[in-house]
Amino acid sequence: MPTEPTTRPAPEQHETRSVRGTVSLGRRLASRLRPGDCVVLTGTLGAGKTALVRGLAEGLGLADGRLVASPTFVLVREYPARCPVFHIDLYRMADADGELEALGLGEMLRDGVVLIEWGERAPAALPADCWRIEIAITGPKARQFSVRPRSGQNA
Ligand SMILES: Nc1ncnc2c1ncn2[C@@H]1O[C@H](COP(=O)(O)OP(=O)(O)O)[C@@H](O)[C@H]1O
Numbered sequence: 466m467p468t469e470p471t472t473r474p475a476p477e478q479h480e481t482r483s484v485r486g487t488v489s490l491g492r493r494l495a496s497r498l499r500p501g502d503c504v505v506l507t508g509t510l511g512a513g514k515t516a517l518v519r520g521l522a523e524g525l526g527l528a529d530g531r532l533v534a535s536p537t538f539v540l541v542r543e544y545p546a547r548c549p550v551f552h553i554d555l556y557r558m559a560d561a562d563g564e565l566e567a568l569g570l571g572e573m574l575r576d577g578v579v580l581i582e583w584g585e586r587a588p589a590a591l592p593a594d595c596w597r598i599e600i601a602i603t604g605p606k607a608r609q610f611s612v613r614p615r616s617g618q619n620a
Pocket residue numbers: 481482483484485486487508509510511512513514515516517535582605606607608
């Protein structure tokens with residue numbers, strides 16, 4: 466199906482009411498990810514980016530989602546799944562574009578899926594065509610997810 470940038474569909478909306486619900490949403494979304502996909506996760510501290518990554522990694526085949534933690538002291542964590550899953554957090558990066566390039570994003574995307582918290586901080590280093598997930602805190606335990614799939618992958 467041809468994709469016209471001008472007629473791009475509105476982002477999908479999902480709501481969760483618990484951490485468990487967010488992990489479960491991640492597992493469902495993961496069934497639509499393929500090696501070569503890059504997912505940019507946007508949302509304030511505590512929004513649930515890492516919780517969603519846990520579900521995404523589990524859905525991609527990581528046996529134990531408890532292995533997923535924010536890569537705060539390392540720049541990137543790699544989880545064993547059906548394909549390599551790379552988890553990056555650009556929160557503290559002064560030069561997020563430079564760091565992302567130095568990490569070898571292109572190499573990771575050759576056969577892996579890359580999940581990037583605060584990925585919007587590296588606009589120049591991101592591939593042109595990423596999944597975009599924006600998370601808003603809508604209540605003490607409620608979260609709103611706006612999901613824009615990679616173009617051509619809206620199924
Ligand atoms: N529906 C929800 N989904 C995800 N996290 C939630 C939800 N409701 C409450 N929380 C809390 O919000 C925090 C999310 O943390 P985390 O996933 O590390 O966020 P981020 O990576 O965006 O900083 C956790 O403390 C979690 O318990």
